[in-house]
Amino acid sequence: MHRLIADRPLDDTWIDVEGARAAYRDMVRTRRFDDRALALQRRGWMSGYPPFRGQEAAQVGAAHAMRDDDWLLPTYRSNALQIAFGVPMSDILLFRRGRPEFHSDHDLRVLPQAVPIASQLPHAVGLGMARNFSGGSEAALVCFGDGATSQGDTHEAMNFAGVFDAPTVFFCENNGWAISHPRERQTAAESIAARAEAYGFEGVQVDGNDPLAVREVVTEALASARDGDPVLVEALTYRQGAHTTADDPDRYRPDDPDLPEWRTADPLERYEAFLRAEGVVDDEFVTETTERADAEVAAAVTEAEDADPADPDELFDSVYADLPDELVAQHEEFREFAARHPADGEH
Known part of the structure; x- marks a missing residue:
């Protein structure tokens, strides 16, 4: 089990300048989407919304590690991962307004968002086992939060994956809180990643606020899974906002969390500062990226509003x-x- 820390020089990674910029673009796109979606929900445009602010780096990094033929099994907070993988923003907005989840005609291997906690994990293992029978080369990446690790479905899925060598990556975004319950109420183990040993495969911790580190770790995990060795990746991140728009985190979460600054700091600000220091982005690039993201979000909202009732x-x-x-x-x-x-x- 290992963990990658942020702020390594870009030259010390295998990710090139364009890959680093692409991660920044998707982090900005998804942050602007999240901000707009939250504002829309507050004025009654949709009934509920689970914000992901603070988890963009983990999700974008994981999306950029996937191949086009891989399967993505998202949970309800995986909107940034879906968008970075290619799902149109309007699809996600329409889903939140009661439409079928896949409004557009894309051919991505993305399953519907799982709202029941951990129900998607056995599905991911089933897809992986089916791939073994069919002789394909793809892998399945399934997303879930730290709270899902307390569900029986998680145990059953990981046990099957270990026994049957399912090409599955279990991507846990440990944002510190399962609604109002901190991680230490979920498991007595040293970490969530450590639990993988009991199932016979590797568990890895990664700095979930570093998109480049996440991309590296998930890329390696997917390669391992394709060879029949599943992996549990625990991305250490932090949910900045509420669990959903029906939640009030001020009632249970302390203002000064007992977590290191690298984990609670804003990942977008941190990554932008890193790229500026590396000479990868400048004011012009940042401004242009933000303007394009805002235009894309506005177009997605218009498309959702213009859709048939x-x-x-x-x-x-x-x-x-x-x-x-x-x-x-x-x-x-x-x-x-x-x-x-x-x-x-x-x-």
Whole structure:
């Protein structure tokens, strides 16, 4: 088990200047998206939203490590990873407004966001085992938070991955808090990464606020997984905001967390300062990147607003081939409610 620390000279990594700039662009894009999405939710544009501010470096670094043919299994806070992997911003906004998750016609290997905690981990192992049967060369990267490690699905998934050599990377964003519970309430182990030993594969800790370190570690982990050796990556990061827009972190989280500054510092500010010191970006590049990101976010919002209204009947269309009587009754009750409250029925 090892951990990579930030602030190594760029020449000491295998990532070139353009790769370093690409990571910065995606961190800015996703930060501006997150800020705008949070503002939209606060004015009722969508019902709820899980902000990821502070976790952009971990997610962008992981996305840049993936190949196009790899599978991505996101959790509900993986919006930055999805965007950096190629999912249109408008898809994510429309999903939050009650539309089918994949509104656009992309061919990315991305599964729907998993809102139930840890349910996506067995799916990732299943994809990996299926790849072994089919003879492919891709890997599956599954995202989850530190709280998900307390779920039985996590144990079952990792145990199967270890036993059956599933080409799976378990990417845990340890942001310090599982809603209101700190990490020490999740496990008595020294770290989450250390738990991988019990399943017979490697566990790695990485500075989750350094996108270059994350990219290196996840690239190595995916290469290992493709060879039949799964890996658990624990990215140490910090959730700056609330768990969701229904949460108030001031009620449980101290103003001065007992965590090192490298972990709680803003990853975008830290990475920009690093790139400036390396002579990779300047004021012009930063300004242009921010303006382009804002334009992209604005276009995504417009596209989401211009989309056809959601059809509430779609809630029932893909549940069963033949609806059981109970759901038939619920469907009829829902139609009657929507007829009485057309505005509610549209959302």
